[in-house]
Amino acid sequence: MVRLSGGEILVECLLREGIRYVFGIPGDRSLPFLDAIHRVGRKRGLEFITTRHEQAAAHMADAYYRVTGRPAVCYGTVGPGAAGLIPGVYAAYADSIPVIVLTSQNQLTRIYPDHGSMQSLDQHSLFRPVTKWSAVVNHVSRIPELVQRAFRVALTGRPGPVHLDIPSDVIASEIDLDPVKAFPEPRSYRPVKRPRADPGSVREAVRMLAGARLPLIHAGSGVLRSDASEELMRLAEALKAPVITSLSARGAVPEDWELCLIPGSPGAFVAMGMADVVLHMGGKLGDMDLWGRSPHWGEIGVQRWIQVDIDPEMIGLNRPVDLALVGDAKTVLSQMLEELRGLEVRVDRDVGELRRLCEEWERGFLEVAMSSSHPIHPLRVVHEARSFFPRDAISVADGGNTAVWAHYLNRIYYPRTFLWAADSGHLGAGLPYAIAAKLASPDRSVYLLTGDGAFMLNVQELETASRLGTEIVAIVFNDAQWGMIKGAQKLFYRSRYVGVDFGDVRHDLVAEAMGCHGIRVERAEELRGALREAAACGRPAVIDVKVDREANLTPPDLETLAAIWLEGCEVPVREELVEERVEA
Ligand SMILES: Cc1ncc(C[n+]2csc(CCOP(=O)(O)OP(=O)(O)O)c2C)c(N)n1
Numbered sequence: 001m002v003r004l005s006g007g008e009i010l011v012e013c014l015l016r017e018g019i020r021y022v023f024g025i026p027g028d029r030s031l032p033f034l035d036a037i038h039r040v041g042r043k044r045g046l047e048f049i050t051t052r053h054e055q056a057a058a059h060m061a062d063a064y065y066r067v068t069g070r071p072a073v074c075y076g077t078v079g080p081g082a083a084g085l086i087p088g089v090y091a092a093y094a095d096s097i098p099v100i101v102l103t104s105q106n107q108l109t110r111i112y113p114d115h116g117s118m119q120s121l122d123q124h125s126l127f128r129p130v131t132k133w134s135a136v137v138n139h140v141s142r143i144p145e146l147v148q149r150a151f152r153v154a155l156t157g158r159p160g161p162v163h164l165d166i167p168s169d170v171i172a173s174e175i176d177l178d179p180v181k182a183f184p185e186p187r188s189y190r191p192v193k194r195p196r197a198d199p200g201s202v203r204e205a206v207r208m209l210a211g212a213r214l215p216l217i218h219a220g221s222g223v224l225r226s227d228a229s230e231e232l233m234r235l236a237e238a239l240k241a242p243v244i245t246s247l248s249a250r251g252a253v254p255e256d257w258e259l260c261l262i263p264g265s266p267g268a269f270v271a272m273g274m275a276d277v278v279l280h281m282g283g284k285l286g287d288m289d290l291w292g293r294s295p296h297w298g299e300i301g302v303q304r305w306i307q308v309d310i311d312p313e314m315i316g317l318n319r320p321v322d323l324a325l326v327g328d329a330k331t332v333l334s335q336m337l338e339e340l341r342g343l344e345v346r347v348d349r350d351v352g353e354l355r356r357l358c359e360e361w362e363r364g365f366l367e368v369a370m371s372s373s374h375p376i377h378p379l380r381v382v383h384e385a386r387s388f389f390p391r392d393a394i395s396v397a398d399g400g401n402t403a404v405w406a407h408y409l410n411r412i413y414y415p416r417t418f419l420w421a422a423d424s425g426h427l428g429a430g431l432p433y434a435i436a437a438k439l440a441s442p443d444r445s446v447y448l449l450t451g452d453g454a455f456m457l458n459v460q461e462l463e464t465a466s467r468l469g470t471e472i473v474a475i476v477f478n479d480a481q482w483g484m485i486k487g488a489q490k491l492f493y494r495s496r497y498v499g500v501d502f503g504d505v506r507h508d509l510v511a512e513a514m515g516c517h518g519i520r521v522e523r524a525e526e527l528r529g530a531l532r533e534a535a536a537c538g539r540p541a542v543i544d545v546k547v548d549r550e551a552n553l554t555p556p557d558l559e560t561l562a563a564i565w566l567e568g569c570e571v572p573v574r575e576e577l578v579e580e581r582v583e584a
Contacts, residue, residue: 001178006140006171007032009182010102011041013147016183019073019100021064021439022048023057025084027077029104029168049439049468051432052460054081058088059421059432059458061099066433067394067416067440069227071154073100078168079119082126087426090130092161094423095221095248098154099161101131107169108138123165132160140173144182152190158311159225194226195310196335197327205306205323206339208277212304214349215241216275218292220283221249221422222310222329229253229415231333232281238340240349244268246283248422251412258355264407264557267357272297280307282329285318286423287564292319308332365408373524375548378405378477378555382449384527385475386410388535389445392417394437398430399451400484402477404555406449417444428457431474435461435540438470445535448474452505453482459510465540466515473534474511474542479549480504487553488562504546511542521545 004012010033014022026034026048037048051057057074064072076085082103092099106117114120127134133153137146143166150162186192209215223232223245229252236243236259244261245252253260261268272290275298285292297303300320307315308325315324325332369379382405389395391413397403397420412418419437421429434448455476465472486500508518517537519530521544534541 001176003174003176005032005036005174006143006166007034007036008040009140009143009175009177010147010166010171011036011046012179012183013144014073015041015044015046017151017186018070020045020047020070021061022046022073022075022102023051023060023436024048024075025050025052025054025057025077025081027081027104029078029106029171030075032172048075049464051464053458054084055086055088055428056432056458056461056464058085058092058099058101059429060436060439062088062092062095062097062429063419063433063436064440065097065099066419067437069416071098071100071151072436073102075102076104078104078106078123079121082121082123086126086130088429088432089127089161089163091421091424091426091429093130093132094426095421096159096225097161098159100150100154101127101161101163103127103163103165104171105136105165105167108167111167112136123163127163127165130161131163134163134165136165137167137170140170140175141177143170148186148189151186156191158222158309158314194328194331195326197308197325197332199335201323201325202332202335202339205279205325206336206343208304208306208323209239209241209279210340210343210345212275212277212346214271214275215239215277215279216271217241217243218246218278218280218283218289219243219249219252220246220281220285222282223252224249224415226282226310226329226331227415228281228330228333231330231337233257233259235333235336235340238337239345240347240351241279242271242351242354244271246422247288247407248420249283251415251418254413255411256413259351260358261354262358262361265358265361267354267361269296270357271351271354274298275303277304277306280305281333282309284314288422290564362409369409374522375551376521376524376527376545378402378547378552379409380524381475381477381527381545381547382406382409384524384531385447385449388528388531389447393445393447394419394441396420396430396434396437396446396448397450398427398433398448399454399477400427400482401487401552401555401558402449402451402454402483404484404557404561405552408555410449427451427454430454431458431461431465434472434474435465435468435470438472439468446470446472448472450474450476451483452476452478452480452507453502455507456505459507462511462514462516462540462542470540471538472540473531474540476507476542476544477547477552478504478507478544479547479552481549481552483552484558487555487558490553491559491562492566507542507544511540515539517541519543
């Protein structure tokens with residue numbers, strides 16, 4: 001038996017799970033935990049990284065998982081610290097990212113219900129809607145069991161964040177325990193094998209796909225979470241089936257691959273309508289997938305649909321299926337490949353034309369990018385950045401229209417090299433994502449394409465980047481406006497702008513003030529030199545690019561996106577009334 005404090009027990013549990021980073025802002029309630037990191041954790045590779053806002057801490061833990069496939073921890077102190085984590089935890093939850101969220105809580109005798117302590121907050125309830133599971137650790141002896149359960153819940157099934165609320169007397173108290181029993185290997189408390197699908201259904205699915213006139217694979221982020229890209233490409237090749245990824249699964253296949261149809265491109269749209277059998281792997285078919293419904297997809301009952309998901313609750317969520325397979329993407333794809341052996345596959349499929357449509361679409365954007373140099377078109381910035389950084393660089397997107405432009409010309413070639421808060425659309429995630437991506441993968445280039453509005457939401461993290469020496473290149477599309485919202489006001493409300501303009505900030509000078517390198521660019525010809533300077537400066541760098549304000553209002557897809565988001569809530573624009581009132 002050994003005598004350990006709650007803080008030491010917690011650290012030991014995290015070490016057993018291979019945790020490398022705890023991101024957060026300390027509070028007085030976390031002192032025993034921090035001290036245990038100092039005495040026990042550090043020498044075994046566990047570090048506490050202070051951020052300058054808890055939201056960024058959660059985004060960093062999120063990004064660390066996206067890049068490495070291994071979870072990280074974010075921490076907030078009782079009350080404001082916990083509340084500050086929420087936006088980042090929500091973004092992770094929306095994209096099914098397993099983040100281990102720890103919060104400090106007041107003493108057991110003062111909580112649930114609270115009777116007047118400073119900073120009291122029902123954190124258990126607060127985190128429930130943005131986590132898969134939340135629990136209050138009500139005794140020091142329960143720390144191992146509840147931490148182990150937290151990891152089990154976070155990492156199995158459809159992954160997601162989990163939350164433990166730890167009272168300050170629990171973390172400070174000591175107990176005698178048997179370390180062999182208290183800290184077993186993870187495989188003794190959570191499954192390490194991936195679930196297989198029913199073999200009969202796999203056989204049926206493969207037969208449907210092999211005999212299809214045009215099979216199409218739609219890959220969601222389950223493919224990324226399960227590291228199934230290689231199996232996916234092998235299956236697509238064997239079937240001669242084109243692949244479209246969801247926007248959040250970009251990188252699951254190389255976007256210049258002959259079977260890849262870029263989401264949102266005409267090639268993808270034609271295939272979505274034409275395919276007679278669709279294999280939908282690991283995703284929820286949300287609004288950005290146009291709900292899997294006609295007119296963009298084939299008619300229900302005509303276009304046959306096979307859905308694979310690790311979570312049975314996702315089956316048929318937005319489109320009825322002809323065949324459901326419940327299992328892990330990588331395992332099910334391997335089962336399919338095995339089943340396909342020796343089976344005759346139709347060979348008359350030609351996806352070349354579909355692919356040509358994608359390339360034409362891209363060429364159109366490239367022409368716009370290169371058509372002028374002043375003011376700088378946002379597409380030019382995207383193009384210069386993508387062609388400067390190596391194929392395996394990690395790119396992070398943030399912002400409204402900036403992220404839309406980035407989609408057009410920022411091609412992704414490898415899994416886990418594209419970070420974007422896809423399902424939350426959470427502005428401000430970009431800078432913390434980029435910093436954590438560099439921590440997670442120091443040998444790769446990391447660049448951020450961000451709107452200026454989005455950038456300022458977590459700009460304080462430039463200090464974190466400079467302290468950590470994470471050499472990222474942040475490219476800020478400076479148009480001094482909330483472009484996407486202003487663009488919607490332009491399209492639907494006759495340019496009656498409200499709340500969408502702000503000042504021209506010198507982001508390069510802000511960067512310098514926080515220990516980073518800053519460059520301002522006003523002409524397109526300066527972009528290449530600025531990128532070179534930023535990449536070679538040996539510090540995190542910010543390139544503040546003055547982009548064309550007018551062009552940044554309405555990228556071609558804005559109208560479609562706005563129609564999806566505003567469906568059913570369009571306000572009829574009654575011009576006569578508006579004019580009458582103005583005159584009165
Ligand atoms: C945290 C958060 N607040 C508000 C929004 C709503 N929103 C969506 S796009 C957008 C404008 C983004 O402006 P910017 O980052 O400057 O990029 P731009 O559209 O100008 O390229 C806003 C405010 C959001 N998605 N996230």
